[in-house]
Amino acid sequence: MKKIEAVIKPFKLEDVKDALANIGITGMTVSEVKGYGRQKGHSELYRGAEYVVDFLPKIKMEMIVTAEQVDEVTTAIVDAARTGKIGDGKIFVSDIDKIIRIRTGETDNEAV
Numbered sequence: 607m608k609k610i611e612a613v614i615k616p617f618k619l620e621d622v623k624d625a626l627a628n629i630g631i632t633g634m635t636v637s638e639v640k641g642y643g644r645q646k647g648h649s650e651l652y653r654g655a656e657y658v659v660d661f662l663p664k665i666k667m668e669m670i671v672t673a674e675q676v677d678e679v680t681t682a683i684v685d686a687a688r689t690g691k692i693g694d695g696k697i698f699v700s701d702i703d704k705i706i707r708i709r710t711g712e713t714d715n716e717a718v
Contacts, residue, residue: 625686
């Protein structure tokens, strides 16, 4: 089992969700997060005063998939989230040792 975490631009959430649904991925956790990478934030003007926005709003999507699904899922995310501009995001893939569904006690593949 693998955990895929994708940090994307907020306006791309629906596109990515639809792309994942098209390949059969229906379960995911979505969080509103803030962060920065190479973008390093930007300056804004508010009531005549300039201030720096260091952390930019992002969306973090998390899902658990089988090892066989990783390439298909990551390709779908990249294709749907890419704008070609800086700040498109990142995808992280990590191993999951154990999964337990609390309601039924099912474990691992059955729990997904």
